[in-house]
Amino acid sequence: MSRTREAAPAGAAGPAVHPLRAWGDALAAVAAGVVTMWIVATLGLWAAGADDLPGGAFPRVVAATVVIAVGGDVELHGDAGFIAQTDAAIDVVPLSVTLAGALAVAFVFLMALRRRAVADSREVLGRVVRVAVLWLVALLVLALVARHTFRISLGDGIAEDIGEALGAAPTVGFSAAVGPTLGFGLLWLLAVLALTFLVSRRAPLPSRLLRFQESVRPPAHAMVLLLLAYVVIGLVIGLITLITNGHPAETLAVILLGLPNLAWMGLGLGIGGSYDGHVAEGVGLPMPNSLDAVLRTPGGSDTTLDLGTLMENDGRAWLLVAVAAVLLLAAGFLAAVRSPARTKPWQHAVRMAIALGLAMLMIGLLTRISAHYGLTVIGLGDLGGGLGGEIFLRPNFLPLIGYGLLWGLVAGFLGSLLARRVRHRGAVE
Structure with a gap:
């Protein structure tokens, strides 16, 4: 047969x-x-x-x-x-x-x-x-x-x-x-x-990993879209700046080389994170005016970059908090919609907290800046001094990750509540 x-x-x-x-x-x-x-x-x-x-x-x-x-x-x-x-x-x-x-x-x-x-x-x-x-x-x-x-x-x-x-x-x-x-x-x-x-x-x-997709993929997908959304917003702002300010070449260079650096730093500052750093006098570095005003201190002394110091130079810095709140809530909602209907709100909150905490760790590692140069000839000049300069920007990881966990908990919980009426019941991506 x-x-x-x-x-x-x-x-x-x-x-x-x-x-x-x-x-x-x-x-x-x-x-x-x-x-x-x-x-x-x-x-x-x-x-x-x-x-x-x-x-x-x-x-x-x-x-x-x-x-x-x-x-x-x-x-x-x-x-x-x-x-x-x-x-x-x-x-x-x-x-x-x-x-x-x-x-x-x-x-x-x-x-x-x-x-x-x-x-x-x-x-x-x-x-x-x-x-x-x-x-x-x-x-x-x-x-x-x-x-x-x-x-x-x-x-x-x-x-x-x-x-x-x-x-x-x-x-x-x-x-x-x-x-x-x-x-x-x-x-x-x-x-x-x-x-x-x-x-x-x-x-x-692979079939062995399928059991993880309903708990890991929704918050991970939401985090990637959150980071890309910040880049898109930064790109729109950068293009407007390129058209309206008097330095289009410098603006274009920032967009093509360091746009996510600034955009993702804005996310970290918007949720309450901070950086320590300074830019030495005489060192040219294309950056937003408010950021330059905070970091370029007289004598090259270290300073703290956070929402408060930014608002002292530009009152519009509070928009970083508003943008973070709206986009994080949207990310929590999206993660809940892509998850099975049986997932409880506290589970969404924990998963979003872990995802955002890891994202903040990655942002802190990737947005660090450290650069110096110097020259001395038979005692004339000073390494890193008169014929040189130094730039550094270091994140404070504990507040950055801690606020990420807190905001993730809130965004995950509220997003789950908002998604109850629109979620596809029992569906798993």
Whole structure:
């Protein structure tokens, strides 16, 4: 008797993918991420005036910016011979470049898994491994390109004259550390792919993980949309500023390099978080006027950046609280709508609190700024002083995460109550 084949259930994992097709999908995801980040970084640095750098340095600076955007390590170094010293370091993430690359990688990666509800664990692992291998190759190329050296001027006066007479030619350069760049860049990719599976309704999960989707995916999805909403609001404000103020190039550079830095910092400040920092006198840094007024203190003393200090310079800062309240309530409502009807309000509150607390931790880590540079020639000048400068901005993590947990509890509970009449009863995404 012949055996009858049963039709595969709808949404089940599909047939095995041909290896060449799988490698092609992986190459498309990696290429989409690298090209997108390269374009955004190029336009942002061009708007910032980096295309005027000497010695064909512009593409190397673009490569360094992409490396930094994915968590790589770019070291600054200086050399001025035995009569001079140079010192410089920078730690800041261009989150516009980071976000653009992450969205591109996630979108193309998901395109290969569309029309599936469940994926085979081995297939998913194989796709991740292929993308990781090609990603490491791309990072290696970027790290090798991201290196250059510049000669810097000692300025007008006796320091320049003495330096030239004694043959001192101070230089400062940068180079990507290959090992840390590959390591941290790989972690960045894995985090992006993990977050993609965590929040996207189009991402098919292995059957063993299906039981987690109704408790994890709704708040995670809501958090991602919350962060993207802040970026969109910041983009609208940035475009209005670009049209109305007198510095369109600087504004465009901020949009293309650091828009999420400012937007997500606004979320943290709006819920009650704070930062410590300062900007040294004479150091140019494109930022909103109210932020610059708080951080640029006389003598370079440290100051606290929070809602109160912002309102002392701009009374409209209270809008940060209003925007946070509205968008967090919307996020809590959305998470409740996407959850099963049996989920209790206190469960929504706890899940939203955890999600927002983790989001605040991520924002604190990604929006830190630390940069300094200095030059001294036979005692003339001071590292980090007269011929240098320093910028730093450090979040206070305990208040930032604590307020995130509190606001998440309230938003989750109220959002659950609002969603009772519109929730699809018993439905699970």
